[in-house]
Amino acid sequence: xxxxxxxxxxxxxxxxxxxxxxxxxxxxxxxxxxxxxxxxxxxxxxxxxxxxxxxxxxxxxxxxxxxxxxxxxxxxxxxxxxxxxxxxxxxxxxxxxxxxxxxxxxxxxxxxxxxxxxxxxxxxxxxxxxxxxxxxxxxxxxxxxxxxxxxxxxxxxxxxxxxxxxxxxxxxxxxxxxxxxxxxxxxxxxxxxxxxxxxxxxxxxxxxxxxxxxxxxxxxxxxxxxxxxxxxxxxxxxxxxxxxxxxxxxxxxxxxxxxxxxxxxxxxxxxxxxxxxxxxxxxxxxxxxxxxxxx
Amino acid sequence: xxxxxxxxxxxxxxxxxxxxxxxxxxxxxxxxxxxxxxxxxxxxxxxxxxxxxxxxxxxxxxxxxxxxxxxxxxxxxxxxxxxxxxxxxxxxxxxxxxxxxxxxxxxxxxxxxxxxxxxxxxxxxxxxxxxxxxxxxxxxxxxxxxxxxxxxxxxxxxxxxxxxxxxxxxxxxxxxxxxxxxxxxxxxxxxxxxxxxxxxxxxxxxxxxxxxxxxxxxxxxxx
Numbered sequence: 388x389x390x391x392x393x394x395x396x397x398x399x400x401x402x403x404x405x406x407x408x409x410x411x412x413x414x415x416x417x418x419x420x421x422x423x424x425x426x427x428x429x430x431x432x433x434x435x436x437x438x439x440x441x442x443x444x445x446x447x448x449x450x451x452x453x454x455x456x457x458x459x460x461x462x463x464x465x466x467x468x469x470x471x472x473x474x475x476x477x478x479x480x481x482x483x484x485x486x487x488x489x490x491x492x493x494x495x496x497x498x499x500x501x502x503x504x505x506x507x508x509x510x511x512x513x514x515x516x517x518x519x520x521x522x523x524x525x526x527x528x529x530x531x532x533x534x535x536x537x538x539x540x541x542x543x544x545x546x547x548x549x550x551x552x553x554x555x556x557x558x559x560x561x562x563x564x565x566x567x568x569x570x571x572x573x574x575x576x577x578x579x580x581x582x583x584x585x586x587x588x589x590x591x592x593x594x595x596x597x598x599x600x601x602x603x604x605x606x607x608x609x610x611x612x613x614x615x616x617x618x619x620x621x622x623x624x625x626x627x628x629x630x631x632x633x634x635x636x637x638x639x640x641x642x643x644x645x646x647x648x649x650x651x652x653x654x655x656x657x658x659x660x661x662x663x664x665x666x667x668x669x670x671x672x673x674x675x676x677x678x679x680x681x682x
Numbered sequence: 683x684x685x686x687x688x689x690x691x692x693x694x695x696x697x698x699x700x701x702x703x704x705x706x707x708x709x710x711x712x713x714x715x716x717x718x719x720x721x722x723x724x725x726x727x728x729x730x731x732x733x734x735x736x737x738x739x740x741x742x743x744x745x746x747x748x749x750x751x752x753x754x755x756x757x758x759x760x761x762x763x764x765x766x767x768x769x770x771x772x773x774x775x776x777x778x779x780x781x782x783x784x785x786x787x788x789x790x791x792x793x794x795x796x797x798x799x800x801x802x803x804x805x806x807x808x809x810x811x812x813x814x815x816x817x818x819x820x821x822x823x824x825x826x827x828x829x830x831x832x833x834x835x836x837x838x839x840x841x842x843x844x845x846x847x848x849x850x851x852x853x854x855x856x857x858x859x860x861x862x863x864x865x866x867x868x869x870x871x872x873x874x875x876x877x878x879x880x881x882x883x884x885x886x887x888x889x890x891x892x893x894x895x896x897x898x899x900x901x902x903x904x905x
Contacts, residue, residue: 397772582773586783588756589732589764589766590759590783590788591761593753593756
Protein backbone atom coordinates (compact mmCIF):
# COMPACT_ATOMS: atom_id res chain seq x y z
CA UNK A 388 0.00 0.00 0.00
CA UNK A 389 1.38 3.42 -0.93
CA UNK A 390 1.86 6.41 1.38
CA UNK A 391 -0.89 8.26 -0.49
CA UNK A 392 -3.31 5.37 -0.03
CA UNK A 393 -2.57 4.87 3.66
CA UNK A 394 -2.77 8.64 4.17
CA UNK A 395 -6.42 8.45 3.17
CA UNK A 396 -7.08 5.70 5.72
CA UNK A 397 -5.27 6.62 8.92
CA UNK A 398 -7.91 9.07 10.15
CA UNK A 399 -11.09 7.23 11.25
CA UNK A 400 -14.15 7.95 9.12
CA UNK A 401 -16.52 8.30 12.06
CA UNK A 402 -16.62 11.02 14.68
CA UNK A 403 -18.52 14.16 15.62
CA UNK A 404 -16.19 16.38 13.62
CA UNK A 405 -17.32 14.55 10.45
CA UNK A 406 -20.88 15.78 10.91
CA UNK A 407 -19.71 19.22 11.97
CA UNK A 408 -17.72 19.64 8.75
CA UNK A 409 -20.40 18.20 6.46
CA UNK A 410 -23.27 20.15 8.02
CA UNK A 411 -21.44 23.47 8.23
CA UNK A 412 -20.09 23.14 4.68
CA UNK A 413 -23.59 22.27 3.43
CA UNK A 414 -25.15 25.24 5.25
CA UNK A 415 -22.46 27.63 4.06
CA UNK A 416 -22.66 26.27 0.51
CA UNK A 417 -26.44 26.76 0.54
CA UNK A 418 -26.12 30.34 1.80
CA UNK A 419 -23.26 31.11 -0.57
CA UNK A 420 -25.34 30.09 -3.60
CA UNK A 421 -28.25 32.28 -2.49
CA UNK A 422 -25.99 35.25 -1.85
CA UNK A 423 -24.26 34.63 -5.18
CA UNK A 424 -27.67 34.66 -6.83
CA UNK A 425 -28.49 37.91 -5.04
CA UNK A 426 -25.22 39.46 -6.18
CA UNK A 427 -25.63 38.49 -9.83
CA UNK A 428 -29.32 39.39 -9.80
CA UNK A 429 -28.53 42.80 -8.32
CA UNK A 430 -25.99 43.41 -11.04
CA UNK A 431 -28.48 42.32 -13.70
CA UNK A 432 -31.19 44.40 -12.09
CA UNK A 433 -28.96 47.47 -12.04
CA UNK A 434 -28.04 46.96 -15.69
CA UNK A 435 -31.69 46.35 -16.58
CA UNK A 436 -32.97 49.44 -14.79
CA UNK A 437 -30.18 51.51 -16.26
CA UNK A 438 -30.92 50.28 -19.77
CA UNK A 439 -34.70 50.54 -19.46
CA UNK A 440 -34.78 53.96 -17.87
CA UNK A 441 -31.94 55.33 -19.92
CA UNK A 442 -33.88 54.85 -23.16
CA UNK A 443 -37.22 56.14 -22.00
CA UNK A 444 -38.41 59.64 -21.20
CA UNK A 445 -41.62 61.57 -20.78
CA UNK A 446 -42.82 64.97 -21.92
CA UNK A 447 -45.56 66.47 -19.78
CA UNK A 448 -47.68 69.12 -21.54
CA UNK A 449 -49.60 71.54 -19.32
CA UNK A 450 -51.89 74.03 -21.04
CA UNK A 451 -55.40 75.44 -20.83
CA UNK A 452 -57.93 72.96 -22.23
CA UNK A 453 -58.52 74.98 -25.40
CA UNK A 454 -54.78 75.05 -26.20
CA UNK A 455 -53.95 71.49 -25.19
CA UNK A 456 -54.34 69.92 -28.64
CA UNK A 457 -52.31 72.61 -30.33
CA UNK A 458 -49.52 72.47 -27.74
CA UNK A 459 -49.42 68.69 -27.96
CA UNK A 460 -49.16 68.83 -31.75
CA UNK A 461 -46.30 71.33 -31.49
CA UNK A 462 -44.45 69.14 -29.02
CA UNK A 463 -44.96 66.07 -31.22
CA UNK A 464 -43.55 68.00 -34.19
CA UNK A 465 -40.49 69.05 -32.16
CA UNK A 466 -39.99 65.45 -31.05
CA UNK A 467 -40.43 64.10 -34.58
CA UNK A 468 -37.65 66.33 -35.85
CA UNK A 469 -35.27 65.73 -32.94
CA UNK A 470 -32.44 63.27 -33.62
CA UNK A 471 -32.16 60.54 -30.96
CA UNK A 472 -35.92 60.11 -30.49
CA UNK A 473 -36.94 56.70 -31.86
CA UNK A 474 -40.64 56.97 -31.03
CA UNK A 475 -43.04 59.42 -29.41
CA UNK A 476 -46.57 58.45 -28.38
CA UNK A 477 -49.32 60.44 -26.70
CA UNK A 478 -50.69 58.38 -23.85
CA UNK A 479 -54.39 57.62 -23.92
CA UNK A 480 -56.56 59.16 -21.14
CA UNK A 481 -57.31 55.65 -19.87
CA UNK A 482 -53.57 54.91 -19.52
CA UNK A 483 -53.07 58.13 -17.56
CA UNK A 484 -56.05 57.29 -15.38
CA UNK A 485 -54.56 53.87 -14.66
CA UNK A 486 -51.28 55.49 -13.58
CA UNK A 487 -53.05 57.88 -11.22
CA UNK A 488 -55.43 55.28 -9.85
CA UNK A 489 -52.62 53.78 -7.79
CA UNK A 490 -52.21 57.08 -5.94
CA UNK A 491 -55.64 58.69 -6.02
CA UNK A 492 -58.04 55.74 -6.06
CA UNK A 493 -60.52 54.52 -8.71
CA UNK A 494 -63.41 56.87 -7.97
CA UNK A 495 -61.73 60.18 -8.58
CA UNK A 496 -63.48 62.22 -11.35
CA UNK A 497 -60.42 62.69 -13.55
CA UNK A 498 -62.49 64.19 -16.36
CA UNK A 499 -63.25 67.19 -14.17
CA UNK A 500 -59.59 67.83 -13.32
CA UNK A 501 -57.14 69.82 -15.46
CA UNK A 502 -54.94 66.87 -16.36
CA UNK A 503 -51.66 67.41 -18.21
CA UNK A 504 -51.09 65.40 -21.37
CA UNK A 505 -48.27 62.81 -21.19
CA UNK A 506 -46.11 61.87 -24.17
CA UNK A 507 -44.04 58.70 -23.82
CA UNK A 508 -40.68 58.70 -25.62
CA UNK A 509 -38.45 55.85 -26.64
CA UNK A 510 -34.94 57.05 -27.31
CA UNK A 511 -32.23 55.60 -29.52
CA UNK A 512 -29.18 54.15 -27.70
CA UNK A 513 -27.30 57.42 -28.37
CA UNK A 514 -30.26 59.47 -27.13
CA UNK A 515 -31.10 63.10 -27.96
CA UNK A 516 -29.25 66.28 -27.01
CA UNK A 517 -31.26 66.72 -23.81
CA UNK A 518 -30.28 70.29 -23.11
CA UNK A 519 -31.06 71.29 -26.72
CA UNK A 520 -34.40 69.48 -26.57
CA UNK A 521 -35.38 71.30 -23.40
CA UNK A 522 -34.53 74.66 -24.98
CA UNK A 523 -36.52 73.87 -28.15
CA UNK A 524 -39.53 72.73 -26.12
CA UNK A 525 -39.50 75.84 -23.94
CA UNK A 526 -39.39 77.96 -27.07
CA UNK A 527 -42.11 76.10 -29.05
CA UNK A 528 -44.38 74.95 -26.22
CA UNK A 529 -43.71 76.73 -22.91
CA UNK A 530 -46.00 74.34 -21.01
CA UNK A 531 -44.01 71.23 -21.97
CA UNK A 532 -41.52 69.67 -19.56
CA UNK A 533 -39.04 67.00 -20.66
CA UNK A 534 -38.29 64.38 -17.98
CA UNK A 535 -35.51 61.89 -18.75
CA UNK A 536 -36.13 59.97 -15.43
CA UNK A 537 -32.69 60.84 -14.07
CA UNK A 538 -34.24 61.55 -10.69
CA UNK A 539 -35.63 58.01 -10.57
CA UNK A 540 -32.85 56.23 -12.30
CA UNK A 541 -29.95 57.34 -10.10
CA UNK A 542 -31.31 56.11 -6.73
CA UNK A 543 -32.46 52.83 -8.28
CA UNK A 544 -29.07 52.13 -9.81
CA UNK A 545 -27.33 53.20 -6.62
CA UNK A 546 -29.60 50.91 -4.58
CA UNK A 547 -28.86 47.97 -6.87
CA UNK A 548 -25.11 48.67 -6.73
CA UNK A 549 -25.25 48.78 -2.92
CA UNK A 550 -27.24 45.57 -2.84
CA UNK A 551 -24.56 43.97 -4.99
CA UNK A 552 -21.85 45.27 -2.64
CA UNK A 553 -23.69 43.91 0.38
CA UNK A 554 -24.04 40.53 -1.35
CA UNK A 555 -20.32 40.32 -2.13
CA UNK A 556 -19.57 41.36 1.45
CA UNK A 557 -21.85 38.59 2.68
CA UNK A 558 -20.00 36.12 0.45
CA UNK A 559 -16.68 37.13 2.01
CA UNK A 560 -18.29 36.79 5.45
CA UNK A 561 -19.57 33.31 4.58
CA UNK A 562 -16.06 32.34 3.44
CA UNK A 563 -14.62 33.61 6.72
CA UNK A 564 -17.20 31.79 8.83
CA UNK A 565 -16.58 28.61 6.81
CA UNK A 566 -12.85 28.88 7.53
CA UNK A 567 -13.50 29.42 11.24
CA UNK A 568 -15.87 26.45 11.52
CA UNK A 569 -13.55 24.18 9.55
CA UNK A 570 -10.62 25.24 11.74
CA UNK A 571 -12.68 24.37 14.83
CA UNK A 572 -13.69 21.04 13.30
CA UNK A 573 -10.07 20.28 12.38
CA UNK A 574 -8.97 21.13 15.89
CA UNK A 575 -11.70 18.88 17.34
CA UNK A 576 -10.76 16.09 14.93
CA UNK A 577 -7.07 16.30 15.89
CA UNK A 578 -7.94 16.41 19.59
CA UNK A 579 -10.22 13.40 19.38
CA UNK A 580 -7.64 11.42 17.40
CA UNK A 581 -4.74 11.78 19.81
CA UNK A 582 -4.12 8.04 19.58
CA UNK A 583 -3.74 8.27 15.78
CA UNK A 584 -1.21 11.09 16.08
CA UNK A 585 0.70 9.24 18.81
CA UNK A 586 0.96 6.03 16.78
CA UNK A 587 1.97 7.87 13.61
CA UNK A 588 4.63 9.81 15.52
CA UNK A 589 5.86 6.53 17.03
CA UNK A 590 6.45 4.97 13.61
CA UNK A 591 8.33 8.03 12.37
CA UNK A 592 5.67 9.79 10.32
CA UNK A 593 6.48 13.45 9.69
CA UNK A 594 4.09 16.29 10.52
CA UNK A 595 3.52 16.77 6.79
CA UNK A 596 2.12 13.23 6.46
CA UNK A 597 -0.01 13.48 9.61
CA UNK A 598 -1.37 16.91 8.68
CA UNK A 599 -2.11 15.84 5.12
CA UNK A 600 -4.06 12.81 6.39
CA UNK A 601 -6.35 15.09 8.41
CA UNK A 602 -6.49 17.82 5.76
CA UNK A 603 -7.36 15.28 3.07
CA UNK A 604 -10.23 13.89 5.13
CA UNK A 605 -11.60 17.30 6.16
CA UNK A 606 -11.30 18.77 2.65
CA UNK A 607 -13.20 15.86 1.14
CA UNK A 608 -15.94 16.17 3.75
CA UNK A 609 -16.17 19.92 3.05
CA UNK A 610 -16.41 19.25 -0.69
CA UNK A 611 -19.19 16.74 -0.11
CA UNK A 612 -21.07 19.04 2.28
CA UNK A 613 -20.72 22.10 0.05
CA UNK A 614 -21.84 20.11 -3.02
CA UNK A 615 -24.90 18.97 -1.07
CA UNK A 616 -25.75 22.52 0.04
CA UNK A 617 -25.15 23.87 -3.46
CA UNK A 618 -27.40 21.26 -5.04
CA UNK A 619 -30.23 22.03 -2.60
CA UNK A 620 -29.82 25.79 -3.10
CA UNK A 621 -29.81 25.46 -6.90
CA UNK A 622 -32.96 23.34 -6.76
CA UNK A 623 -34.61 25.90 -4.49
CA UNK A 624 -33.64 28.77 -6.79
CA UNK A 625 -34.89 26.87 -9.80
CA UNK A 626 -38.24 26.35 -8.07
CA UNK A 627 -38.48 29.93 -6.76
CA UNK A 628 -40.35 31.62 -9.67
CA UNK A 629 -43.08 28.98 -9.61
CA UNK A 630 -43.44 29.32 -5.86
CA UNK A 631 -43.70 33.07 -6.24
CA UNK A 632 -46.20 32.83 -9.05
CA UNK A 633 -48.51 30.50 -7.22
CA UNK A 634 -48.32 31.87 -3.77
CA UNK A 635 -47.53 35.52 -4.07
CA UNK A 636 -49.30 36.70 -7.19
CA UNK A 637 -47.87 40.03 -8.27
CA UNK A 638 -44.72 39.54 -6.21
CA UNK A 639 -43.80 36.71 -8.53
CA UNK A 640 -42.01 39.00 -10.94
CA UNK A 641 -39.82 40.32 -8.17
CA UNK A 642 -39.12 36.85 -6.79
CA UNK A 643 -38.30 35.59 -10.26
CA UNK A 644 -35.57 38.24 -10.45
CA UNK A 645 -33.43 36.38 -7.84
CA UNK A 646 -31.57 33.55 -9.49
CA UNK A 647 -29.30 32.76 -12.37
CA UNK A 648 -29.83 33.01 -16.10
CA UNK A 649 -28.32 30.90 -18.87
CA UNK A 650 -24.62 30.26 -18.33
CA UNK A 651 -24.98 31.95 -14.94
CA UNK A 652 -26.21 28.61 -13.61
CA UNK A 653 -22.61 27.39 -13.91
CA UNK A 654 -21.49 29.99 -11.35
CA UNK A 655 -22.75 28.09 -8.24
CA UNK A 656 -20.70 25.09 -9.36
CA UNK A 657 -17.66 27.04 -8.17
CA UNK A 658 -18.95 26.97 -4.58
CA UNK A 659 -17.94 23.35 -3.69
CA UNK A 660 -14.34 23.61 -4.98
CA UNK A 661 -13.92 27.02 -3.33
CA UNK A 662 -15.29 25.56 -0.06
CA UNK A 663 -12.85 22.67 -0.42
CA UNK A 664 -10.00 25.12 -0.98
CA UNK A 665 -10.96 27.13 2.11
CA UNK A 666 -11.27 23.91 4.15
CA UNK A 667 -7.86 22.80 2.90
CA UNK A 668 -6.18 26.04 3.98
CA UNK A 669 -8.02 26.30 7.32
CA UNK A 670 -7.43 22.67 8.30
CA UNK A 671 -3.79 22.74 7.13
CA UNK A 672 -3.02 25.77 9.30
CA UNK A 673 -4.88 24.23 12.25
CA UNK A 674 -3.22 20.83 11.86
CA UNK A 675 0.31 22.24 11.88
CA UNK A 676 -0.56 24.50 14.81
CA UNK A 677 -1.94 21.56 16.85
CA UNK A 678 0.90 19.21 15.88
CA UNK A 679 3.48 21.75 17.06
CA UNK A 680 2.10 21.21 20.56
CA UNK A 681 2.35 17.39 20.47
CA UNK A 682 5.68 15.56 21.00
CA UNK B 683 23.65 5.38 18.35
CA UNK B 684 22.20 6.65 21.63
CA UNK B 685 24.29 8.34 24.31
CA UNK B 686 23.05 9.46 27.72
CA UNK B 687 25.38 11.88 29.46
CA UNK B 688 24.54 12.72 33.08
CA UNK B 689 20.82 12.36 32.43
CA UNK B 690 18.35 12.93 35.24
CA UNK B 691 14.60 12.70 35.00
CA UNK B 692 12.00 14.04 37.40
CA UNK B 693 8.46 12.76 37.49
CA UNK B 694 5.66 14.47 39.41
CA UNK B 695 7.99 16.39 41.63
CA UNK B 696 10.35 13.54 42.52
CA UNK B 697 13.51 12.29 40.84
CA UNK B 698 13.03 9.03 38.94
CA UNK B 699 16.72 8.57 38.28
CA UNK B 700 19.82 10.72 38.56
CA UNK B 701 23.03 11.17 36.59
CA UNK B 702 22.56 8.28 34.16
CA UNK B 703 25.30 7.84 31.58
CA UNK B 704 24.87 5.18 28.94
CA UNK B 705 26.08 4.37 25.47
CA UNK B 706 24.04 2.12 23.18
CA UNK B 707 26.20 1.07 20.24
CA UNK B 708 24.97 -0.40 16.97
CA UNK B 709 24.65 -4.18 17.16
CA UNK B 710 24.55 -4.25 20.98
CA UNK B 711 22.02 -6.25 22.97
CA UNK B 712 20.80 -5.00 26.33
CA UNK B 713 18.22 -6.06 28.85
CA UNK B 714 16.84 -3.44 31.19
CA UNK B 715 15.59 -4.73 34.50
CA UNK B 716 14.48 -3.26 37.77
CA UNK B 717 11.49 -3.10 40.08
CA UNK B 718 8.14 -1.78 38.89
CA UNK B 719 8.06 2.01 38.86
CA UNK B 720 11.86 2.29 38.79
CA UNK B 721 11.72 4.08 35.43
CA UNK B 722 12.35 1.38 32.81
CA UNK B 723 9.57 2.61 30.50
CA UNK B 724 10.66 6.21 31.05
CA UNK B 725 14.22 5.35 30.11
CA UNK B 726 12.96 3.77 26.88
CA UNK B 727 10.80 6.85 26.14
CA UNK B 728 13.88 9.01 26.59
CA UNK B 729 15.68 6.72 24.13
CA UNK B 730 13.18 7.35 21.34
CA UNK B 731 12.66 11.00 22.17
CA UNK B 732 9.09 10.97 23.46
CA UNK B 733 10.35 12.55 26.69
CA UNK B 734 13.03 15.14 27.28
CA UNK B 735 15.41 14.71 30.24
CA UNK B 736 15.13 17.08 33.19
CA UNK B 737 18.88 17.60 32.95
CA UNK B 738 21.82 16.11 31.12
CA UNK B 739 22.24 15.43 27.42
CA UNK B 740 20.81 12.72 25.20
CA UNK B 741 22.36 12.22 21.79
CA UNK B 742 19.96 10.42 19.49
CA UNK B 743 21.33 9.12 16.19
CA UNK B 744 24.17 11.63 16.41
CA UNK B 745 21.98 14.65 17.26
CA UNK B 746 21.30 16.41 20.54
CA UNK B 747 17.69 15.56 21.34
CA UNK B 748 16.95 19.04 22.66
CA UNK B 749 18.09 20.65 19.43
CA UNK B 750 16.23 18.28 17.12
CA UNK B 751 13.35 19.58 15.00
CA UNK B 752 10.19 17.50 14.75
CA UNK B 753 11.22 16.35 11.27
CA UNK B 754 14.64 15.31 12.56
CA UNK B 755 12.99 13.41 15.40
CA UNK B 756 10.67 11.71 12.88
CA UNK B 757 13.68 10.70 10.78
CA UNK B 758 15.39 9.28 13.87
CA UNK B 759 12.25 7.33 14.79
CA UNK B 760 12.17 5.82 11.32
CA UNK B 761 15.34 4.02 12.41
CA UNK B 762 13.89 2.94 15.77
CA UNK B 763 11.35 0.18 16.30
CA UNK B 764 9.30 0.47 19.50
CA UNK B 765 7.17 -2.17 21.19
CA UNK B 766 5.03 -0.40 23.76
CA UNK B 767 3.84 -2.13 26.88
CA UNK B 768 0.26 -1.10 26.01
CA UNK B 769 0.63 -1.86 22.27
CA UNK B 770 -0.93 1.20 20.65
CA UNK B 771 -2.54 0.65 17.26
CA UNK B 772 -4.81 2.41 14.83
CA UNK B 773 -7.85 0.37 15.79
CA UNK B 774 -9.74 0.99 12.53
CA UNK B 775 -6.92 -0.46 10.39
CA UNK B 776 -6.22 -4.16 9.96
CA UNK B 777 -3.31 -5.96 11.59
CA UNK B 778 -1.54 -6.02 8.21
CA UNK B 779 -2.09 -2.29 7.67
CA UNK B 780 -0.88 -1.53 11.20
CA UNK B 781 2.10 -3.80 10.71
CA UNK B 782 3.13 -2.01 7.54
CA UNK B 783 2.58 1.49 8.94
CA UNK B 784 6.27 2.31 9.65
CA UNK B 785 6.94 1.80 5.93
CA UNK B 786 3.80 3.21 4.32
CA UNK B 787 3.50 6.25 6.61
CA UNK B 788 7.07 7.24 5.84
CA UNK B 789 6.85 6.78 2.08
CA UNK B 790 8.91 3.60 1.97
CA UNK B 791 7.99 0.67 -0.21
CA UNK B 792 6.77 -2.50 1.49
CA UNK B 793 6.31 -5.76 -0.38
CA UNK B 794 3.19 -7.70 0.58
CA UNK B 795 5.29 -10.88 0.60
CA UNK B 796 7.72 -9.43 3.17
CA UNK B 797 4.87 -8.34 5.43
CA UNK B 798 3.24 -11.75 4.96
CA UNK B 799 6.46 -13.56 5.97
CA UNK B 800 6.76 -11.39 9.06
CA UNK B 801 3.16 -12.06 10.11
CA UNK B 802 3.79 -15.80 9.63
CA UNK B 803 6.89 -15.54 11.85
CA UNK B 804 4.95 -13.85 14.68
CA UNK B 805 2.06 -16.28 14.21
CA UNK B 806 -0.49 -13.76 13.00
CA UNK B 807 -0.89 -14.78 9.34
CA UNK B 808 -4.47 -15.83 9.96
CA UNK B 809 -5.23 -12.51 11.65
CA UNK B 810 -3.78 -10.27 8.94
CA UNK B 811 -7.19 -8.79 8.11
CA UNK B 812 -8.43 -8.67 11.70
CA UNK B 813 -8.83 -5.40 13.58
CA UNK B 814 -6.59 -4.90 16.66
CA UNK B 815 -9.48 -4.70 19.18
CA UNK B 816 -10.41 -8.29 18.26
CA UNK B 817 -6.94 -9.62 19.19
CA UNK B 818 -5.95 -11.15 22.52
CA UNK B 819 -3.25 -9.51 24.67
CA UNK B 820 -0.58 -11.89 23.38
CA UNK B 821 -1.63 -11.38 19.76
CA UNK B 822 -1.48 -7.63 20.21
CA UNK B 823 2.09 -7.92 21.55
CA UNK B 824 3.09 -10.00 18.56
CA UNK B 825 1.47 -7.51 16.20
CA UNK B 826 3.31 -4.67 17.94
CA UNK B 827 6.60 -6.54 17.54
CA UNK B 828 5.89 -7.14 13.84
CA UNK B 829 5.25 -3.42 13.39
CA UNK B 830 8.44 -2.55 15.29
CA UNK B 831 10.71 -4.72 13.16
CA UNK B 832 9.06 -4.38 9.73
CA UNK B 833 11.33 -1.51 8.71
CA UNK B 834 14.51 -3.36 9.81
CA UNK B 835 15.35 -0.66 12.38
CA UNK B 836 18.83 0.21 13.62
CA UNK B 837 17.52 0.13 17.17
CA UNK B 838 14.72 -1.95 18.67
CA UNK B 839 13.24 -0.85 22.00
CA UNK B 840 10.83 -3.34 23.55
CA UNK B 841 8.95 -2.75 26.80
CA UNK B 842 7.89 -6.10 28.30
CA UNK B 843 7.38 -7.58 24.83
CA UNK B 844 6.64 -11.07 26.12
CA UNK B 845 4.52 -10.14 29.13
CA UNK B 846 1.37 -11.82 27.82
CA UNK B 847 2.98 -14.68 25.88
CA UNK B 848 3.55 -18.31 26.71
CA UNK B 849 7.12 -19.54 26.96
CA UNK B 850 7.23 -21.06 23.48
CA UNK B 851 6.01 -17.89 21.79
CA UNK B 852 8.29 -15.79 24.02
CA UNK B 853 11.31 -17.80 22.86
CA UNK B 854 10.20 -17.56 19.27
CA UNK B 855 9.91 -13.77 19.40
CA UNK B 856 13.18 -13.46 21.28
CA UNK B 857 14.88 -15.49 18.55
CA UNK B 858 13.46 -13.04 16.01
CA UNK B 859 15.03 -10.15 17.95
CA UNK B 860 18.32 -12.07 18.25
CA UNK B 861 18.28 -12.66 14.51
CA UNK B 862 17.75 -8.93 13.92
CA UNK B 863 20.60 -8.19 16.33
CA UNK B 864 22.89 -10.48 14.36
CA UNK B 865 22.00 -8.41 11.30
CA UNK B 866 23.17 -5.25 13.10
CA UNK B 867 20.12 -4.00 14.99
CA UNK B 868 20.81 -2.80 18.52
CA UNK B 869 18.21 -4.23 20.92
CA UNK B 870 17.04 -3.02 24.31
CA UNK B 871 14.42 -5.13 26.09
CA UNK B 872 12.84 -4.02 29.35
CA UNK B 873 11.70 -7.12 31.22
CA UNK B 874 11.24 -8.79 34.59
CA UNK B 875 11.59 -12.25 33.06
CA UNK B 876 14.91 -13.74 34.18
CA UNK B 877 14.31 -16.91 32.14
CA UNK B 878 14.08 -14.76 29.04
CA UNK B 879 17.39 -13.10 29.89
CA UNK B 880 19.06 -16.46 30.51
CA UNK B 881 17.71 -17.83 27.25
CA UNK B 882 19.02 -14.81 25.37
CA UNK B 883 22.45 -14.97 26.98
CA UNK B 884 22.76 -18.51 25.67
CA UNK B 885 22.43 -17.18 22.11
CA UNK B 886 23.85 -13.67 22.13
CA UNK B 887 26.25 -11.46 24.05
CA UNK B 888 23.62 -9.60 26.05
CA UNK B 889 24.34 -7.07 28.78
CA UNK B 890 21.94 -6.47 31.61
CA UNK B 891 21.25 -2.98 32.92
CA UNK B 892 19.51 -2.60 36.24
CA UNK B 893 17.69 0.52 37.25
CA UNK B 894 16.91 0.89 40.92
CA UNK B 895 17.29 3.43 43.70
CA UNK B 896 17.50 6.16 41.04
CA UNK B 897 20.65 4.70 39.57
CA UNK B 898 21.44 2.71 36.45
CA UNK B 899 24.00 -0.01 37.02
CA UNK B 900 25.42 -2.89 35.07
CA UNK B 901 24.14 -6.21 36.39
CA UNK B 902 24.26 -9.72 35.15
CA UNK B 903 26.97 -11.43 37.14
CA UNK B 904 24.31 -13.13 39.21
CA UNK B 905 22.33 -14.25 36.13
